[in-house]
Amino acid sequence: MKIKRRRLLWLLLLSWVLLMVLLIPHVIHLNQRVVAQFEGKRWELPAHVYAQSMDLFGGKPLSAKQLRKILSWLNYVEVKQPQKAGEYSRKGSRVEIVTRGFRFPDEYQASQHIVLRFKGKAITDIQDAETGKPVSLFRLEPVRIANIYPKHNEDRRLVKLENVPPLLVAALLAVEDQDFYQHHGLKPTSIIRAGLANMRAGRTVQGGSTLTQQLVKNFFLSNERSLHRKLNEAIMSLLLEWHYDKNEILEAYLNEIYLGQDGNRSIHGFGLASQFYYQRELNELEPQQLVLLAALAKGASYFAPRRHPERAKERRNLVIDLLVEAQLLDTGQAEVLKGKPLGVSPKAPSGITAYPAFLQMVRKQLRKQYKDEDLQSEGLRVFTTFDPLIQAQAEQAVTRQLKRLEKERGIEPDSLQAALMVASVEQGEVLAVVGGRNPRFAGFNRALEMKRPIGSAIKPAVYLTALSHPEKYNLVSLLDDSELVVTLKTGDWMPSNYDHSFHEGTNLSESLIHSYNIATVRLGLDLGLDHVIQTLRALGVESPLNPFPSLLLGAAELPPVELLQMYQTIAAGGYRSELRAILAVVNQSGETLQRYPLTVEQAVSADADFLLTKILQEVAVSGTARALGYLLPGGLEVAGKTGTTNDLRDSWFAGFSGEHVAVAWVGRDDNKSTGLTGSSGALRVWADVFKDLQTQPLEPSQPDDIEWAMVDIKTGALIPAGCSGGSWVPFIAGSWVLTLEDCPEDSAVPEAGAGDLFDPETTEIDTSRGIMQ
Amino acid sequence: MNHVTKVTGAVLTVLLMSACVTRPHVRQRVPEPVRKPQPAVQRVQLKPAPPVEEATTVPLAMPQIHQPQVLQQTPPQGTVYSEILPQENGYGELAGSDQEIIQEQQRPVEAEQPGNPVLVGLLAQADQDVFDGHLDRAAAAIERALRIDPKDAQLWKRLAKIRLEQKRPHQAESTARKSIRLARGDWGLLADNWLLIAEARDLRGDVAGADRARAKAARYQ
Numbered sequence: 004m005k006i007k008r009r010r011l012l013w014l015l016l017l018s019w020v021l022l023m024v025l026l027i028p029h030v031i032h033l034n035q036r037v038v039a040q041f042e043g044k045r046w047e048l049p050a051h052v053y054a055q056s057m058d059l060f061g062g063k064p065l066s067a068k069q070l071r072k073i074l075s076w077l078n079y080v081e082v083k084q085p086q087k088a089g090e091y092s093r094k095g096s097r098v099e100i101v102t103r104g105f106r107f108p109d110e111y112q113a114s115q116h117i118v119l120r121f122k123g124k125a126i127t128d129i130q131d132a133e134t135g136k137p138v139s140l141f142r143l144e145p146v147r148i149a150n151i152y153p154k155h156n157e158d159r160r161l162v163k164l165e166n167v168p169p170l171l172v173a174a175l176l177a178v179e180d181q182d183f184y185q186h187h188g189l190k191p192t193s194i195i196r197a198g199l200a201n202m203r204a205g206r207t208v209q210g211g212s213t214l215t216q217q218l219v220k221n222f223f224l225s226n227e228r229s230l231h232r233k234l235n236e237a238i239m240s241l242l243l244e245w246h247y248d249k250n251e252i253l254e255a256y257l258n259e260i261y262l263g264q265d266g267n268r269s270i271h272g273f274g275l276a277s278q279f280y281y282q283r284e285l286n287e288l289e290p291q292q293l294v295l296l297a298a299l300a301k302g303a304s305y306f307a308p309r310r311h312p313e314r315a316k317e318r319r320n321l322v323i324d325l326l327v328e329a330q331l332l333d334t335g336q337a338e339v340l341k342g343k344p345l346g347v348s349p350k351a352p353s354g355i356t357a358y359p360a361f362l363q364m365v366r367k368q369l370r371k372q373y374k375d376e377d378l379q380s381e382g383l384r385v386f387t388t389f390d391p392l393i394q395a396q397a398e399q400a401v402t403r404q405l406k407r408l409e410k411e412r413g414i415e416p417d418s419l420q421a422a423l424m425v426a427s428v429e430q431g432e433v434l435a436v437v438g439g440r441n442p443r444f445a446g447f448n449r450a451l452e453m454k455r456p457i458g459s460a461i462k463p464a465v466y467l468t469a470l471s472h473p474e475k476y477n478l479v480s481l482l483d484d485s486e487l488v489v490t491l492k493t494g495d496w497m498p499s500n501y502d503h504s505f506h507e508g509t510n511l512s513e514s515l516i517h518s519y520n521i522a523t524v525r526l527g528l529d530l531g532l533d534h535v536i537q538t539l540r541a542l543g544v545e546s547p548l549n550p551f552p553s554l555l556l557g558a559a560e561l562p563p564v565e566l567l568q569m570y571q572t573i574a575a576g577g578y579r580s581e582l583r584a585i586l587a588v589v590n591q592s593g594e595t596l597q598r599y600p601l602t603v604e605q606a607v608s609a610d611a612d613f614l615l616t617k618i619l620q621e622v623a624v625s626g627t628a629r630a631l632g633y634l635l636p637g638g639l640e641v642a643g644k645t646g647t648t649n650d651l652r653d654s655w656f657a658g659f660s661g662e663h664v665a666v667a668w669v670g671r672d673d674n675k676s677t678g679l680t681g682s683s684g685a686l687r688v689w690a691d692v693f694k695d696l697q698t699q700p701l702e703p704s705q706p707d708d709i710e711w712a713m714v715d716i717k718t719g720a721l722i723p724a725g726c727s728g729g730s731w732v733p734f735i736a737g738s739w740v741l742t743l744e745d746c747p748e749d750s751a752v753p754e755a756g757a758g759d760l761f762d763p764e765t766t767e768i769d770t771s772r773g774i775m776q
Numbered sequence: 777m778n779h780v781t782k783v784t785g786a787v788l789t790v791l792l793m794s795a796c797v798t799r800p801h802v803r804q805r806v807p808e809p810v811r812k813p814q815p816a817v818q819r820v821q822l823k824p825a826p827p828v829e830e831a832t833t834v835p836l837a838m839p840q841i842h843q844p845q846v847l848q849q850t851p852p853q854g855t856v857y858s859e860i861l862p863q864e865n866g867y868g869e870l871a872g873s874d875q876e877i878i879q880e881q882q883r884p885v886e887a888e889q890p891g892n893p894v895l896v897g898l899l900a901q902a903d904q905d906v907f908d909g910h911l912d913r914a915a916a917a918i919e920r921a922l923r924i925d926p927k928d929a930q931l932w933k934r935l936a937k938i939r940l941e942q943k944r945p946h947q948a949e950s951t952a953r954k955s956i957r958l959a960r961g962d963w964g965l966l967a968d969n970w971l972l973i974a975e976a977r978d979l980r981g982d983v984a985g986a987d988r989a990r991a992k993a994a995r996y997q
Binding site for chain 2: 055058060061062063108109139140427428429430432575576578586587595598600601602603604605609661662704706
């Protein structure tokens, strides 16, 4: 007997030692996991992407309706009398807002209570609602347009414990873990009690878990509920409590607990849940709303408010009762709260960005500096140039016009596709990107990725090259549009005009206004293909260009974004500003990591650009884009160029006002003919955006070296003083110009202004200089 | 000649000939035009703009700095003047005499007012940022102002100045040129811009270019 007992003791000791030997490393391993997960970047915060922040001031062209649209995008709530941040009211032409504080890259703007007054489609003045003092300039917080998610689609909106409403914490503790602040991670009594209840029921009916245990469960382990898992969970809970204090654990819990599902995106943390269910910030919620969130901690799927509202309400009211028990509410208050509806918004806000086409441009520019992992794990904030109002207009324009074109021309429905991009002229800021007919769909981005020949839209580069040589070419230089045969290695090429005729006696301006092909090819070959390519490069075209004569008619495959850059340079007086989508990237601590500053490069001569712009204005008045005369509101002066490719496969229009430049493309993905020209297709889309756009008319300021002179259009020669007839035409000072020795023979005196190729009324003419005898 | 030499010769000949036709050969095959009487024309050069003064090596006079003057007993009418408060030195005596009043002359407004009054606060902040050395922030503020008033030449000039402070002379010059392009007849602004360009060229070591720019500035002063 003695030997047996001793053996038993030895066996016990051995097994105990063995257990320790096995257990201790395991515990150490668990300990490492606990610490590693808790420290550092454990939540893989996504990068937030913001649109442009709008500056409000007296005189700004913005309607009350547009402002309300922006406020709704910012999830502001319309109330009778705004008091809390995130509320606004509208009475006639008066809008009162209590704004949220926002941390811009350069400054923190505190919450403000302001009143804006409108008249027509503009703000008249802004005042501080409390003091009545005028506010001259106010920057509205930017709309968040995307969150760049980590690979497993998690998102966070971190909250700090001190910023969480105390009622939420109280409700949570009351329902989940009343002794949270007292225990050491586990509650043996609860575990036993729950274990017994579960055994009796034959399945898991009760959880005895503390908040700490729940945090561990959420944090580290999957949903497996084996004994092994439970043991690990228990050990890790103890370890967590050993390393960190109660408040740290509570804060982690508040940001980690699973609270809902949105498709394949899981909702973790109360900050995000507040957005997900109510579209408001946590500190903007009402008591019963907070209690509901606390109630969801137990089982967000089972108690999902949108799918199972009764269950959710019951659970919420249970928690309210618990609060009464804990003497945090009195019965009267409790009854009032229990009677209130859930208040959950019927539709969940979209997690995936609504603007995938623009976001792609953002990612592209970011990727040059940052790796994908950095973008997805550091909680960066990206401030962009995006304008959601203009984007909305652009999207509607595409949808409307494609439908209309298909209907009116008997084109197969849904067969046409489009791309559209809008930018600011002077700074090259990208305001809107539409990558296809269905802008919500994150698919092939035609605006950035589709390369198609641009057709006649390339011609301005040829003419700009010519005008840069005032010793050879000016606006009225005669060009030869007669039959032309170009001998190439591959054979003869005979370019033809769109109308299959030859235009005798045409000049440089006419040729571009009406987009004559043959004259353009002659001109381009005379200048030299290399020279034209040089101009294209200066304008910002980066894609490969084939130095063949067909290049002059647009045999160059470019994505819309490059055409946009080209026309931005032309619109900005010859000063290229590289197109930007991002303004700044700020890290979680508020430091600016990267700025994308405005750059300016003088690409082409300002004088030549001025003359080209004059022609492009005429294109919109009497040339291939003259439909704009009735498509746009009167007074909106614009300039632009149509582009059509062979067999009418691609329809382009690139054009600009005084403030905005845009490129539109219409075509088919299978590259078949659409039957649309630049002016019957893309121009319509472009015009649809500009007709409602708040933009400035084009008023090109005349460079000092430009002078006007009286010219005989037929010969392209200056008319000597004392003769009647002729038209005013601008020239670059120092140009070589033909001059007539006598008055033109057939001086049929034109009616006032009828012979004018360019309207000199809009610019000053100094007639004292210019004509040399 | 052996076979190889013949072939080589032929190939070389072909290459040589093709070298002559690498450029597309443009021919015009048109019927003879009917001759119409043409007005007599001659090529003439359009009268050029006023000639640019040749760059001189004579240094320009420095711009005048207004010095405060000590006033006599009776200040002239309309003069704006301000009192310097008497200061106590260590010995309890007033440092300045009662009669000393510093006259603040009517100086031209140095802080240029923006075209849009709404921008005053923003630009004042930008000036402060430049003073404090927060150049990136100042530039961002100007960009924000430009969004509101994109064609204000003053704003572009300010940006050019900031680029200069940021030691980015190429951008400073490009931006100043843009300001010039937008500055309609504002000679003061044109002069400022050309001086800016001169400084930028100095920074790049382009002494000749800087002198030319200063000469241009002188034209407008």
